[in-house]
Amino acid sequence: xxxxxxxxxxxxxxxxxxxxxxxxxxxxxxxxxxxxxxxxxxxxxxxxxxxxxxxxxxxxxxxxxxxxxxxxxxxxxxxxxxxxxxxxxxxxxxxxxxxxxxxxxxxxxxxx
Amino acid sequence: xxxxxxxxxxxxxxxxxxxxxxxxxxxxxxxxxxxxxxxxxxxxxxxxxxxxxxxxxxxxxxxxxxxxxxxxxxxxxxxxxxxxxxxxxxxxxxxxxxxxxxxxxxxxxxxxxxxxxxxxxxxxxxxxxxxxxxxxxxxxxxxxxxxxxxxxxxxxxxxxxxxxxxxxxxxxxxxxxxxxxxxxxxxxxxxxxxxxxxxxxxxxxxxxxxxxxxxxxxxxxxxxxxxxxxxxxxxxxxxxxxxxxxxxxxxxxxxxxxxxxxxxxxxxxxxxxxxxxxxxxxxxxxxxxxxxxxxxxxxxxxxxxxxxxxxxxxxxxxxxxxxxxxxxxxxxxxxxxxxxxxxxxxxxxxxxxxxxxxxxxxxxxxxxxxxxxxxxxxxxxxxxx
Numbered sequence: 022x023x024x025x026x027x028x029x030x031x032x033x034x035x036x037x038x039x040x041x042x043x044x045x046x047x048x049x050x051x052x053x054x055x056x057x058x059x060x061x062x063x064x065x066x067x068x069x070x071x072x073x074x075x076x077x078x079x080x081x082x083x084x085x086x087x088x089x090x091x092x093x094x095x096x097x098x099x100x101x102x103x104x105x106x107x108x109x110x111x112x113x114x115x116x117x118x119x120x121x122x123x124x125x126x127x128x129x130x131x132x133x
Numbered sequence: 134x135x136x137x138x139x140x141x142x143x144x145x146x147x148x149x150x151x152x153x154x155x156x157x158x159x160x161x162x163x164x165x166x167x168x169x170x171x172x173x174x175x176x177x178x179x180x181x182x183x184x185x186x187x188x189x190x191x192x193x194x195x196x197x198x199x200x201x202x203x204x205x206x207x208x209x210x211x212x213x214x215x216x217x218x219x220x221x222x223x224x225x226x227x228x229x230x231x232x233x234x235x236x237x238x239x240x241x242x243x244x245x246x247x248x249x250x251x252x253x254x255x256x257x258x259x260x261x262x263x264x265x266x267x268x269x270x271x272x273x274x275x276x277x278x279x280x281x282x283x284x285x286x287x288x289x290x291x292x293x294x295x296x297x298x299x300x301x302x303x304x305x306x307x308x309x310x311x312x313x314x315x316x317x318x319x320x321x322x323x324x325x326x327x328x329x330x331x332x333x334x335x336x337x338x339x340x341x342x343x344x345x346x347x348x349x350x351x352x353x354x355x356x357x358x359x360x361x362x363x364x365x366x367x368x369x370x371x372x373x374x375x376x377x378x379x380x381x382x383x384x385x386x387x388x389x390x391x392x393x394x395x396x397x398x399x400x401x402x403x404x405x406x407x408x409x410x411x412x413x414x415x416x417x418x419x420x421x422x423x424x425x426x427x428x429x430x431x432x433x434x435x436x437x438x439x440x441x442x443x444x445x446x447x448x449x450x451x452x453x454x455x456x457x458x459x460x461x462x463x464x465x466x467x468x469x470x471x472x473x474x475x476x477x478x479x480x481x482x483x484x485x486x487x488x489x490x491x492x493x494x495x496x497x498x499x500x501x502x503x504x505x506x507x508x509x510x511x512x513x514x515x516x517x518x
Contacts, residue, residue, distance in 0.1 A: 022291045105293035106243060107301065129290050 023060065023102055023130040024109045030096035031122035032067065046117045053099065053115060058108075061100040068094035093123055100130070135175060138184055139168055143259030144337065146188045148235035149228050151294055154196055157256075157284045163199070167192035189228045232257065233341045234294045239283075240309040241292045248283030249312050255280055257337065258330050268325040306342075310351050310406065313338065317355045328359045339393070346402025349393050353410035356390030357417060359383075371506045374416060387417050408433045423453035440466045444477055456484040472501040476511060483518060492518055 035043065054062045073084040087094055096118060103109045106127070113125040146167070150160035167188045181187040239252040251269070254260045260268075266276035286292070297305040317331035335352035342348050364377035372378075394410045412429045415422055430446035433439075443466055451459035460481040468474035479494035492515060499511045 024291075103291075105291040105295075106241070107293050107295075107297065109291075110243075127290075 025128045025130055026099040026113050027095060027126040028097040028116055028118050029093040029124045030118045031093055034121045049117050058101050058103055059099055060102055064097040065095060140259050142185050142188055144232050144257040145185055145230055147256055148231040149189045150192055151235060152231040153193060157287060159196060163192040163196035166195045186228050232337060233296050236309055237296055237305055238287060238292055238294050240312045242308050243292060244283050244286055248279055250315055251276060251279050252283045253312055257334055264325050268327055306345060310347060314351060331355055332359060346397045346400035347404045347406050349397035350402050350407030350410050353390045353394035353397060354406055354413055356386055357413040360386035369506050371510050405433060405436050423449050427453055440468050444474060448477060451481055456481050472498050488518055
């Protein structure tokens with residue numbers, strides 16, 4: 022089964038880190054991205070760069086900023102292939118953001 | 134009697150079918166069908182030698198038939214073993230017990246807690262949806278939706294039908310025990326004695342995981358508590374332990390519960406359920422050893438970090454003869470919104486002869502009382518002062 026891991030981060034968290042800690046965090050993200058079960062992954066630019074689009078009455082409406090205005094913002098994603106939910110939970114628990122005030126949401130992907 | 138056989142076999146049959154078909158709904162339909170056929174035949178033909186195997190084989194055959202009839206699912210047939218079994222021929226090899234797999238799937242923490250509870254009662258306990266609905270005071274429609282949502286989530290998210298590996302097991306077992314204890318604490322409602330249901334589930338768990346001390350601890354705790362249920366109320370009134378009519382206690386169940394507790398302790402159990410069972414056991418002794426109970430509550434408070442447990446420790450201290458120490462312990466607690474905090478203070482102050490303060494504490498408790506028996510009990514205490 023395919024699952025999407027949506028990684029929500031607390032943006033201010035990284036500011037308090039030393040260079041070494043930041044490096045270690047990146048290394049963990051890279052290890053996750055290099056995991057053969059990881060189909061695709063990406064880190065997103067900060068939430069200030071977000072543009073939200075909706076179409077109403079044939080007009081395209083743009084909003085500056087992310088869709089949901091919360092303390093945690095979507096910071097990255099990971100698409101993985103796994104046998105069952107427990108396997109994915111284990112991968113999600115390895116995401117550094119999960120122990121740094123952030124949260125990883127797991128959603129199964131509808132097969133095409 | 135047939136109903137008893139059905140209740141005993143349901144969980145095992147359903148588990149085996151979920152394992153075989155990989156689909157909860159399909160398994161449930163097939164099991165239901167097999168039980169219906171059995172209900173028609175067994176009264177005339179008598180019980181088969183191995184009712185469980187009969188039910189599983191019949192249900193499997195029916196499920197395979199049904200899948201074959203559903204053209205859209207034709208490709209899935211290849212995954213199934215050749216369905217050559219004839220209705221009346223049965224393989225005598227014992228069916229593999231997959232109830233543990235089923236329990237861990239039903240109590241997976243990714244499911245909402247009310248869904249875990251409902252699914253466990255339905256799948257393992259074999260209770261009808263209508264009875265579960267009545268027991269939890271919701272409509273049958275609501276309960277049906279709750280069960281469907283939980284089953285859908287199991288399927289859609291790939292919640293495994295498996296016993297968790299050693300690393301995950303302690304956490305997941307905690308989740309399972311919590312569900313069973315929650316069912317127990319719902320008590321008696323409607324036609325269903327949820328306390329008895331929880332004890333049934335506890336027995337299944339200890340049989341399937343004989344080496345897990347906390348599973349034995351939970352079962353012992355539930356059995357010993359349940360044995361006192363008839364003495365806990367007089368009409369609608371709450372009766373405190375010291376005032377209970379001991380002739381209403383089920384002494385055989387207390388003895389059986391103690392034996393289960395001994396097993397838990399022999400397995401090295403020192404966890405929260407084992408300690409609570411030990412306390413429950415001491416409370417049913419002829420002469421209650423309150424200092425030891427206070428010690429055990431101290432241990433439990435350290436395990437759980439719960440101020441309510443600290444409150445219980447204080448009560449035990451008072452029973453052991455030291456209401457002043459008990460009051461000091463109580464006054465350290467931050468439980469202002471908790472009825473029993475105030476009623477305990479009231480009782481301790483009364484024993485210390487500080488009646489005015491005792492009355493004030495009982496009044497605060499009364500203001501927090503939600504149920505009629507609680508209100509009546511507190512009013513009586515106030516009048517006695």
